[in-house]
Amino acid sequence: MKQGAQGSAATGNPDGSGGLGGAEGVGGVGVGGPEVRVGVPRVPVQGRGVEEERGGRVDRVDRAERVERADRVERAERGVDGGPGRGGAGAVARGEHTHSETPIPRPRALVQRASVRGQILDALRTALVTGELTPGAVYSAPALGEQFGVSATPVREAMQQLALEGAVEVVPNRGFRVVERGARELAELAEVRALIEVPVMLRLARTVSVERWAELRPLAEATVRAASSGCRATYAESDRSFHRAVLAFCGNEQLVQLADDLHRRAQWPLVGPVRVSGRGHADLLADAAEHMALLDALIARDLDVVRSLVGEHFGGAH
Numbered sequence: 641m642k643q644g645a646q647g648s649a650a651t652g653n654p655d656g657s658g659g660l661g662g663a664e665g666v667g668g669v670g671v672g673g674p675e676v677r678v679g680v681p682r683v684p685v686q687g688r689g690v691e692e693e694r695g696g697r698v699d700r701v702d703r704a705e706r707v708e709r710a711d712r713v714e715r716a717e718r719g720v721d722g723g724p725g726r727g728g729a730g731a732v733a734r735g736e737h738t739h740s741e742t743p744i745p746r747p748r749a750l751v752q753r754a755s756v757r758g759q760i761l762d763a764l765r766t767a768l769v770t771g772e773l774t775p776g777a778v779y780s781a782p783a784l785g786e787q788f789g790v791s792a793t794p795v796r797e798a799m800q801q802l803a804l805e806g807a808v809e810v811v812p813n814r815g816f817r818v819v820e821r822g823a824r825e826l827a828e829l830a831e832v833r834a835l836i837e838v839p840v841m842l843r844l845a846r847t848v849s850v851e852r853w854a855e856l857r858p859l860a861e862a863t864v865r866a867a868s869s870g871c872r873a874t875y876a877e878s879d880r881s882f883h884r885a886v887l888a889f890c891g892n893e894q895l896v897q898l899a900d901d902l903h904r905r906a907q908w909p910l911v912g913p914v915r916v917s918g919r920g921h922a923d924l925l926a927d928a929a930e931h932m933a934l935l936d937a938l939i940a941r942d943l944d945v946v947r948s949l950v951g952e953h954f955g956g957a958h
Contacts, residue, residue: 760795760798783815806905833903837950845946870921875924875927883899884900
């Protein structure tokens, strides 16, 4: 998080009022774009027909007039009188729209907004892992938006996503409070993850080919490099990437997503004495070494070693 929220608690309003350091809320964002005028097709004025019925008898239109009219229509369709393309006399002859219409704008702004929201969400997730967002502290969208250099809207949307994930909770008229977690919750998450991932890994160990397991070598090595860097956020991402790749062999996308969500929650920092000790550099290195050992056992099809390593891995709440 480049300009992350720092340790001390702050207050704010998820609806935009109040905020850290007296930051003002951001008003509503209009969703209407330029008005799009829906045109009604213009019907060209029709000349007299080739034949007209008057008083029960048919009078034929003068041949010269008919020839002249046909010539005008032909010239218009070729763009001679009305100019090439739509909107000229040729367009009138074909009954097309002849008035100008406001073009529908390309949704560039929406794409940019979604991109900003995604970047803010990634930054906030990183801040959660590193502890920059302090458990128990309350943060306002306007205050965080000022630190990120964006409006409060994408920050609020990102925080709402984190609330759905259980990382923060909404505090009415104040902002978002980072959820406080203890060792018991971490142990519960590890137990649930083990119930989901261990049976799947043991089944995959018997069915996935050696060649496919070997494809995961770069991901396992990436966890070692990330652990060596000592950056918790970098290691957290590489750790989840390795586990996602292993579980992806089962072909169940719902299972992979569920396991990844649980894994992410297990990476948030704890509060109290447990957080003081935390997971230091040595813990990250040991965790990464288990990835390498597990992959070696999977390639060797040594099910006993796989079962032992998987049990240890989740027993350590990784």
